[in-house]
Amino acid sequence: MPDPLTEALLRYTQGHPGESPYMTAIEGMAILRSDHPKPPSHMISRPAMCVVAQGAKWGMFGGNRLEYRAGQALVIGVETPSIGRVVEASPGEPCLVLAFELDLAILRSVAEELDPPPKAAGEAGRGVFVTDFQGPLADCALRLVRLLDTPHAIPTLHPVIMREICYWLLTGPHGGEVARITLANGPSQRVINAMQALRSRFAESIRVEELAAIAQMSPSAFHRQFKTLTSMTPLQYQKQLRLLEARRLMISSAFNVETACFQVGYESPSQFSREYARMFGIPPKRDAKQMQAVLQRDRADSNSAALSV
Structure with missing residues (x-):
């Protein structure tokens, strides 16, 4: 017998048209359903919880691969490529x-x-981890999904449930790591401030020393804590941001390879193509063509479905 959360998610996906991800009436909340294993997908993850009710997934953050399955959740405390x-x-x-x-x-x-x-974790806490999602946390998740049946109650009850989720996270087995991310002027928050500067200026040449100054740390301490939070170095983080943005420009804005390369801060198209193929497993021109063909096919399918209604 499926557990209540699994039943609620199944009922929602069966009762709503369209495809995964299903964006809900609660801002920032989505339901994902996959009927088959899927190839890897690249994205920029925002601070979030991803609760698995059924099946299994893995996430790769830098060199750190985390698998999470039914009864577990991936907690992402920092905005990072994944x-x-x-x-x-x-x-x-x-x-x-x-x-x-x-x-x-x-x-x-x-x-x-x-x-x-809550007592913050030691000097360097992880920004991404897997935790069990049972007991009170599972109850909160179920109430979030059931809240979708009464949209008029969302503005009042959603903030209450989210505060409860925060309480159980902070008092749970990973409370120290969660607390460390939330400290207003703690080391993790200062690294996150520098990370925000890197995201806004990812196309520029920016030195680690400048980022370390924003974080009010020595370059060596900043480099160490940045890698602990994100499982990648500042240079690797910037490179993934550049390649993800280049991919978006080629697919959604029809930029050619060279234009996208220069737009995101690369000076050498050959270096860009090598690093792109290393990250996505395929040269940029071929990848853009394949992804555009998929988008066109999806649009055609959507139009056909609309005409048949």
Whole structure:
């Protein structure tokens, strides 16, 4: 027998037209359903929780691969490039994931109200980890999905449930790592401030020393804590941001390879093509053509479905 969260997610996906991800009436919350294993997909992950009700996935953050399955959740505390893949799914037992954004301001507010306050992890806490999602947390997830049946109650009850989720995260087995990310002027938050500067200026040549100054750290301490939070170096982080943006420009804006290369800060098209193929497994021109063909096919399928209604 499926558990209540699995049943609720199945009912939602069966009752709503369209394809995964299903964006819900709750801002920042989506339901993902996969009837088959899927190839890896690249994305920029925002602070969020991804709760697996059925099936299994893995996420790759730099060199750190994390697998999470039914009863577990991936907690992402920092905005970072990542690769995700569905590894267990079938039409009879689809992979079902409830994903919702985490508001670090709410986490910080809840942490400040706890007595005693949560004790932050040691010098370097991870920004991404897997945790069990059972008991009170599973109950919160189920109430979030059931809340979709009463949209008029969302503005009142959604913030309450999210504060409860923050409470259980902060008081759970990974509370120290969560608390460290939320500290207003702690080392992790200062690294996140530098990370935001790197994201906004990813196409520029920016030195680690400049980022370290933003984080109020020595370059060596900044480099170490950045890698602990994201599982990649600042240079690797910037490179993945550049390649993801180049891919978006070629697919959605029809930029050619050379124009996209220069737009995101590369000076050498040959270096760009090598690093692109290393990340996505295929040269940029061929990748853009294949992805554009997929988008055109999806649009045609959507138009056919609309005409048949």
